[in-house]
Amino acid sequence: MRQRLKLVIAYDGAHFAGWQSQVHGNSVQDHLERAFQQIVGEAVRVHGAGRTDAGVHALGQCAHVNVYPNRLSPAQWTAALNGNLPPPLRVLRCQNVSPDFHARYSAVAKVYRYRIWSGTILPPLEYGRAWHLPRNLDFKVMKRAAAHFAGKHDFALFAANRGHPEKDTIRTIHSVSVQRRGYSWSIGFEGDGFLYKMVRLMVGGLAQCASGKLQLDEFVAQIDRGKTAGARLAAPAAGLYLVRVRY
Amino acid sequence: MRQRLKLVIAYDGAHFAGWQSQVHGNSVQDHLERAFQQIVGEAVRVHGAGRTDAGVHALGQCAHVNVYPNRLSPAQWTAALNGNLPPPLRVLRCQNVSPDFHARYSAVAKVYRYRIWSGTILPPLEYGRAWHLPRNLDFKVMKRAAAHFAGKHDFALFAANRGHPEKDTIRTIHSVSVQRRGYSWSIGFEGDGFLYKMVRLMVGGLAQCASGKLQLDEFVAQIDRGKTAGARLAAPAAGLYLVRVRY
Numbered sequence: 001m002r003q004r005l006k007l008v009i010a011y012d013g014a015h016f017a018g019w020q021s022q023v024h025g026n027s028v029q030d031h032l033e034r035a036f037q038q039i040v041g042e043a044v045r046v047h048g049a050g051r052t053d054a055g056v057h058a059l060g061q062c063a064h065v066n067v068y069p070n071r072l073s074p075a076q077w078t079a080a081l082n083g084n085l086p087p088p089l090r091v092l093r094c095q096n097v098s099p100d101f102h103a104r105y106s107a108v109a110k111v112y113r114y115r116i117w118s119g120t121i122l123p124p125l126e127y128g129r130a131w132h133l134p135r136n137l138d139f140k141v142m143k144r145a146a147a148h149f150a151g152k153h154d155f156a157l158f159a160a161n162r163g164h165p166e167k168d169t170i171r172t173i174h175s176v177s178v179q180r181r182g183y184s185w186s187i188g189f190e191g192d193g194f195l196y197k198m199v200r201l202m203v204g205g206l207a208q209c210a211s212g213k214l215q216l217d218e219f220v221a222q223i224d225r226g227k228t229a230g231a232r233l234a235a236p237a238a239g240l241y242l243v244r245v246r247y
Numbered sequence: 248m249r250q251r252l253k254l255v256i257a258y259d260g261a262h263f264a265g266w267q268s269q270v271h272g273n274s275v276q277d278h279l280e281r282a283f284q285q286i287v288g289e290a291v292r293v294h295g296a297g298r299t300d301a302g303v304h305a306l307g308q309c310a311h312v313n314v315y316p317n318r319l320s321p322a323q324w325t326a327a328l329n330g331n332l333p334p335p336l337r338v339l340r341c342q343n344v345s346p347d348f349h350a351r352y353s354a355v356a357k358v359y360r361y362r363i364w365s366g367t368i369l370p371p372l373e374y375g376r377a378w379h380l381p382r383n384l385d386f387k388v389m390k391r392a393a394a395h396f397a398g399k400h401d402f403a404l405f406a407a408n409r410g411h412p413e414k415d416t417i418r419t420i421h422s423v424s425v426q427r428r429g430y431s432w433s434i435g436f437e438g439d440g441f442l443y444k445m446v447r448l449m450v451g452g453l454a455q456c457a458s459g460k461l462q463l464d465e466f467v468a469q470i471d472r473g474k475t476a477g478a479r480l481a482a483p484a485a486g487l488y489l490v491r492v493r494y
Binding site for chain 1: 336376
């Protein structure tokens, strides 16, 4: 009988080939599994709350693993794992959970943030951490467009349509927020679940509206009928942050 | 007769081998000189306001160059240079200046910031951007210690003593500030000039005081007499930011 351990994890997406295990071994999952193997001496499977693409950051990704009980305290696990992980990947905390906890299936909500830099020149310390979109974006239009995502909708229009087919594309967005401070924009989403590339496609749509390339009416109609005549725009991975997974 | 151009430059120090030209060519100066060479087709010397070590960041480093007049407007220079520079290095603006302007000798003050993260775990996005010092630091003690740097002093004790001898070690610090927000500390310095490694050695001293390893009285006495019995501590390069050069 093993003990189930919940991990809260943060990483700088610029350093890794995304969450999911890769042949070359530079995914977040690979690094975590190697750290466990270093500590316990055998292969341990790490189950994440969801995949993140290469370049996407996490402030509070979650995962679970099964370990031998009472081997280490949660605080000792945290310290031992961090001692075997590269600095751009940290375990923020560990917690003993019941065997029916599942990082993916027990999640009730996820919180994402997307960052845009709208100035002409992207500050070097923002490189890899925000979408550089040097346009005159209309704050009110973006806020109004974003409000239309709230609620229960069929988000098929905002799902990547190759390689990752989803049967059920109905999701509920609990809240959307748009904040701006100078050239720095932050768009927050909380929802019961997100389709593959959904946040990036939603942000791409908001950017098209806010820059005047897509009329708000047309955008809302697209959301309602789940179809677009034009090309969809996916915001780049580097501006996306998985902030929190709620259970 | 050439036109003198002043550049304001920002960079993420993690990507470069410091400011000064290096054999391997990955210094900030090397990248800038190559960018000019790409644009004007001949070698151009870039004169910086001062060197920064590998890992040190700049939000507002300054430099000057001599170029053929009226070739490009300042805004065109900015765009052309950025088109030939890696994204972690940006020219924020260019300005035509008189031929007696000198990036180093005309500078009247420099502003530096030093960042410390005092929590147990360094957040991945702070890696390379703050000194990870997981200690219980006393804010009041650090503030009181920092106040003793203000004014005109002989800072020989806070100068690297190998390879960079300075004849005159008298400097004036116009202001020092210590701010804290959770685990994130920010120490600001403005002065008429700084010796090699001076900010890092001052911050090392502040950290020794704030963590109780050095008594405030003893620290102040060291500053006054310019000598220390113990070892000096230089804070790492990664937490240092050159914020502005004033002319």
